[in-house]
Amino acid sequence: xxxxxxxxxxxxxxxxxxxxxxxxxxxxxxxxxxxxxxxxxxxxxxxxxxxxxxxxxxxxxxxxxxxxxxxxxxxxxxxxxxxxxxxxxxxxxxxxxxxxxxxxxxxxxxxxxxxxxxxxxxxxxxxxxxxxxxxxxxxxxxxxxxxxxxxxxxxxxxxxxxxxxxxxxxxxxxxxxxxxxxxxxxxxxxxxxxxxxxxxxxxxxxxxxxxxxxxxxxxxxxxxxxxxxxxxxxxxxxxxxxxxxxxxxxxxxxxxxxxxxxxxxxxxxxxxxxxxxxxxxxxxxxxxxxxxxxxxxxxxxxxxxxxxxxxxxxxxxxxxxxxxxxxxxxxxxxxxxxxxxxxxxxxxxxxx
Amino acid sequence: xxxxxxxxxxxxxxxxxxxxxxxxxxxxxxxxxxxxxxxxxxxxxxxxxxxxxxxxxxxxxxxxxxxxxxxxxxxxxxxxxxxxxxxxxxxxxxxxxxxxxxxxxxxxxxxxxxxxxxxxxxxxxxxxxxxxxxxxxxxxxxxxxxxxxxxxxxxxxxxxxxxxxxxxxxxxxxxxxxxxxxxxxxxxxxxxxxxxxxxxxxxxxxxxxxxxxxxxxxxxxxxxxxxxxxxxxxxxxxxxxxxx
Amino acid sequence: xxxxxxxxxxxxxxxxxxxxxxxxxxxxxxxxxxxxxxxxxxxxxxxxxxxxxxxxxxxxxxxxxxxxxxxxxxxxxxxxxxxxxxxxxxxxxxxxxxxxxxxxxxxxxxxxxxxxxxxxxxxxxxxxxxxxxxxxxxxxxxxxxxxxxxxxxxxxxxxxxxxxxxxxxxxxxxxxxxxxxxxxxxxxxxxxxxxxxxxxxxxxxxxxxxxxxxxxxxxxxxxxxxxxxxxxxxxxxxxxxxxxxxxxxxxxxxxxxxxxxxxxxxxxxxxxxxxxxxxxxxxxxxxxxxxxxxxxxxxxxxxxxxxxxxxxxxxxxxxxxxxxxxxxxxxxxxxxxx
Ligand SMILES: Nc1ncnc2c1ncn2[C@@H]1O[C@H](COP(=O)(O)OP(=O)(O)O)[C@@H](O)[C@H]1O
Ligand SMILES: [Mg+2]
Numbered sequence: 017x018x019x020x021x022x023x024x025x026x027x028x029x030x031x032x033x034x035x036x037x038x039x040x041x042x043x044x045x046x047x048x049x050x051x052x053x054x055x056x057x058x059x060x061x062x063x064x065x066x067x068x069x070x071x072x073x074x075x076x077x078x079x080x081x082x083x084x085x086x087x088x089x090x091x092x093x094x095x096x097x098x099x100x101x102x103x104x105x106x107x108x109x110x111x112x113x114x115x116x117x118x119x120x121x122x123x124x125x126x127x128x129x130x131x132x133x134x135x136x137x138x139x140x141x142x143x144x145x146x147x148x149x150x151x152x153x154x155x156x157x158x159x160x161x162x163x164x165x166x167x168x169x170x171x172x173x174x175x176x177x178x179x180x181x182x183x184x185x186x187x188x189x190x191x192x193x194x195x196x197x198x199x200x201x202x203x204x205x206x207x208x209x210x211x212x213x214x215x216x217x218x219x220x221x222x223x224x225x226x227x228x229x230x231x232x233x234x235x236x237x238x239x240x241x242x243x244x245x246x247x248x249x250x251x252x253x254x255x256x257x258x259x260x261x262x263x264x265x266x267x268x269x270x271x272x273x274x275x276x277x278x279x280x281x282x283x284x285x286x287x288x289x290x291x292x293x294x295x296x297x298x299x300x301x302x303x304x305x306x307x308x309x310x311x312x313x314x315x316x317x318x319x320x321x322x323x324x325x326x327x328x329x330x331x332x333x334x335x336x337x338x339x340x341x342x343x344x345x346x347x348x349x350x351x352x353x354x355x356x357x358x359x360x361x362x363x364x365x366x367x368x
Numbered sequence: 369x370x371x372x373x374x375x376x377x378x379x380x381x382x383x384x385x386x387x388x389x390x391x392x393x394x395x396x397x398x399x400x401x402x403x404x405x406x407x408x409x410x411x412x413x414x415x416x417x418x419x420x421x422x423x424x425x426x427x428x429x430x431x432x433x434x435x436x437x438x439x440x441x442x443x444x445x446x447x448x449x450x451x452x453x454x455x456x457x458x459x460x461x462x463x464x465x466x467x468x469x470x471x472x473x474x475x476x477x478x479x480x481x482x483x484x485x486x487x488x489x490x491x492x493x494x495x496x497x498x499x500x501x502x503x504x505x506x507x508x509x510x511x512x513x514x515x516x517x518x519x520x521x522x523x524x525x526x527x528x529x530x531x532x533x534x535x536x537x538x539x540x541x542x543x544x545x546x547x548x549x550x551x552x553x554x555x556x557x558x559x560x561x562x563x564x565x566x567x568x569x570x571x572x573x574x575x576x577x578x579x580x581x582x583x584x585x586x587x588x589x590x591x592x593x594x595x596x597x598x599x600x601x602x603x604x605x606x607x608x609x610x611x612x
Numbered sequence: 613x614x615x616x617x618x619x620x621x622x623x624x625x626x627x628x629x630x631x632x633x634x635x636x637x638x639x640x641x642x643x644x645x646x647x648x649x650x651x652x653x654x655x656x657x658x659x660x661x662x663x664x665x666x667x668x669x670x671x672x673x674x675x676x677x678x679x680x681x682x683x684x685x686x687x688x689x690x691x692x693x694x695x696x697x698x699x700x701x702x703x704x705x706x707x708x709x710x711x712x713x714x715x716x717x718x719x720x721x722x723x724x725x726x727x728x729x730x731x732x733x734x735x736x737x738x739x740x741x742x743x744x745x746x747x748x749x750x751x752x753x754x755x756x757x758x759x760x761x762x763x764x765x766x767x768x769x770x771x772x773x774x775x776x777x778x779x780x781x782x783x784x785x786x787x788x789x790x791x792x793x794x795x796x797x798x799x800x801x802x803x804x805x806x807x808x809x810x811x812x813x814x815x816x817x818x819x820x821x822x823x824x825x826x827x828x829x830x831x832x833x834x835x836x837x838x839x840x841x842x843x844x845x846x847x848x849x850x851x852x853x854x855x856x857x858x859x860x861x862x863x864x865x866x867x868x869x870x871x872x873x874x875x876x877x878x879x880x881x882x883x884x885x886x887x888x889x890x891x892x893x894x895x896x897x898x899x900x901x902x903x904x905x906x907x908x909x910x911x912x913x914x915x916x917x918x919x920x921x922x923x924x925x926x927x928x929x930x931x932x933x934x935x936x937x938x939x940x941x942x943x944x945x946x947x948x949x950x
Binding site for chain 1: 695696699700703719720723724752753754755756757759762767768770771772774775780781782783784785786787788791794795798799800802
């Protein structure tokens with residue numbers, strides 16, 4: 017322990033000495049300086065005048081956004097394809113097998129490019145947008161939708177509202193809690209609208225302004241990451257299903273459970289014991305793979321922070337260090353969440 | 369006399385090149401208790417598994433309650449609703465509590481409400497003498513208790529027929545009796561059943577008829593008295609001399 | 613993966629630090645070659661041809677340095693690098709010269725542990741748009757989506773320009789220039805922005821080049837030039853004076869074809885000092901007297917280089933403008949050798 021501490025402090029000290037003898041700036045003060053560059057997609061307020069630290073958060077949130085959506089979609093798709101391989105329908109089972117083999121064996125970066133340029137090329141320019149009721153517009157700059165614009169105070173109300181809805185959802189069984197939550201939610205919704213306005217996208221000389229936009233970069237990245245990872249998850253699900261003893265299936269059959277019920281209540285819950293630990297790896301891979309975002313202009317953490325910011329400040333050691341620490345933290349968080357899920361759900365009935 | 373509730377006619381069953389059943393004919397009447405015995409590998413399990421469609425046959429016909437098991441998935445599902453099965457290895461669902469094991473099929477398959485299913489589960493757990501284990505998981509129970517839960521699970525579907533495939537073979541000796549008692553009680557209540565077992569005591573006590581299988585053929589079919597005291601075939605005699 | 617690329621140099625600086633800053637000239641002499649960081653493919657500056665030979669003005673500059681320092685223009689290995697990687701590679705001694713179209717800025721010169729040896733090409737950031745957009749000036753670009761390359765000053769200039777003119781824009785930032793071009797072609801953006809030299813070069817790759825026009829505005833100063841690692845003054849001087857030799861040769865009228873003749877026959881004292889028959893310019897640099905002759909024999913003077921790679925003898929046909937010599941209305945000016 018002592019040796020490790022001494023070694024680490026020696027390494028850090030030595031590094032900064034070496035950097036200063038070479039005239040390379042060091043330290044973390046760059047995080048406070050003005051960014052000076054723009055970012056196309058941001059979940060939080062960001063402008064050129066914001067700090068570099070804020071740009072870091074924009075990138076991190078974008079990474080988390082794309083990872084979370086893709087993890088959810090990949091899981092759904094992966095289970096669908098994994099289960100389809102056991103389908104009695106020969107064509108469906110074959111299709112699932114072909115899907116898995118194809119997607120797994122094409123490099124992810126190529127798939128990302130494929131989806132990105134496939135999305136871009138299949139969509140019209142802004143002036144020829146697909147128009148839905150004058151409110152929704154689809155073109156090669158993205159999908160534009162009307163957005164709720166919340167004035168001061170509204171943001172808090174909105175987060176309380178979301179929290180209430182989530183509670184109501186989880187407590188569906190306890191009807192009383194659920195009802196009172198929904199009641200309060202309606203009340204809050206009225207308050208939120210009182211503090212908000214609707215912004216509708218309108219066409220200007222080049223593009224639509226106002227509303228919210230789903231960028232083609234985000235869409236392509238999510239499609240590529242989730243379909244690619246789904247192929248691996250499908251294989252894991254298949255292995256999981258195969259690991260369930262025959263006797264379980266026979267018992268379900270003898271009880272006259274339908275194929276669907278048998279899958280849902282008997283096979284999948286037991287397959288999870290094999291699936292969940294392997295799934296963790298796939299989620300970690302997906303999160304790491306999301307850093308390929310930089311290739312198609314999606315402003316994730318690597319693109320914004322380890323890309324643009326690194327180039328502006330040149331402080332490679334600090335920036336790469338922070339970036340590695342962030343990915344490590346995300347990975348640990350995923351692993352911990354999955355372990356918890358494994359303990360409480362997948363291993364149900366197995367520990368005495 | 370009414371039609372037999374299970375009718376097996378000239379059934380042949382192959383596993384690849386191996387013939388497991390070779391021209392089996394068997395009728396089971398309502399309320400009858402049949403014990404199937406025979407050496408290991410003789411096709412006993414295969415025979416009972418054919419009776420609820422867990423195995424399909426290459427030739428011959430099996431009808432249960434006048435429903436032909438060759439009639440596709442709906443026929444098979446219908447048959448399974450009226451036929452309960454108990455396996456050698458219990459095959460309880462380990463991720464579900466005892467109560468959940470019992471309620472699953474009645475709720476999903478028979479359309480019972482949760483409350484009705486729970487009432488029914490309680491009733492049959494009492495019947496197998498372990499009502500206090502409802503909230504435990506199968507692996508927290510002893511083998512004998514697990515097998516009784518498995519019997520209760522089958523009973524929850526309120527079947528007309530019960531099939532047992534060596535229900536006590538996987539149990540430690542001290543637990544065999546508790547399971548046999550439950551089966552004997554069921555028999556006494558008039559349940560129609562087909563039971564594969566090596567427990568000759570059980571056979572003697574409850575069987576209306578004993579069927580002796582060897583190499584996929586029914587070699588002998590007799591009342592317990594005849595079967596044990598004056599077996600006709602040499603193969604039966606050999607088998608009995610080894611087992612008794 | 614990407615991060616690994618930094619990890620090795622990172623570890624080396626952590627563990628060995630100062631040990632790697634031995635004299636670069638000695639190091640490369642011992643090795644027998646020098647490593648030159650170039651861009652990953654920019655016509656006129658550095659592109660590999662079908663056989664894998666690198667050509668371009670940035671490439672030839674490194675060949676000139678190799679000729680000067682090691683006696684032969686062939687004793688150089690090229691390492692294609694993104695802007696993002698370029699400075700890190702130089703800082704940690706993976707390359708000996710960075711001769712890539714990177715802009716000389718105050719931050720880079722003072723905070724990154726590198727020194728710029730001079731200016732090889734005066735560039736400036738511009739805009740390319742489709743003609744049918746009807747835009748004639750960058751001032752009309754309010755609300756446009758702009759495709760740019762990450763890891764360069766381009767992003768910052770762009771933001772400064774739009775902010776100072778009170779205009780809004782959507783940056784679409786790619787890691788590699790090929791994707792910037794592909795996205796621009798696919799209609800993801802209204803505008804393609806990079807250094808003007810890059811715009812000319814990229815336009816060559818578009819199927820119908822003259823459907824696209826380069827707007828007149830130049831929104832930034834982009835002096836491009838070679839850089840070396842800070843802390844080795846001798847090497848810095850060699851690289852800087854190789855550049856001055858190329859520029860000086862054009863001014864003196866020394867060309868690839870006449871340099872060997874002049875070496876023996878000239879009476880002009882400035883040329884005599886240049887070719888090493890007078891003075892001790894070579895010795896001052898720690899080299900032999902014929903150093904400059906070798907540079908010109910290898911690649912020709914600056915004017916020849918420009919015409920061959922960027923000007924009228926090239927496909928790019930960029931006019932020399934700011935890149936003329938100081939006495940011809942341009943900015944290139946080499947201090948005297950004496
Ligand atoms: N799924 C199967 N695949 C191949 N052979 C099987 C299978 N099930 C049973 N058999 C074979 O069929 C024969 C009869 O098996 P079984 O009915 O299980 O015998 P028993 O229950 O009388 O011991 C045995 O030889 C066994 O090896
Ligand atoms: Mg058996």
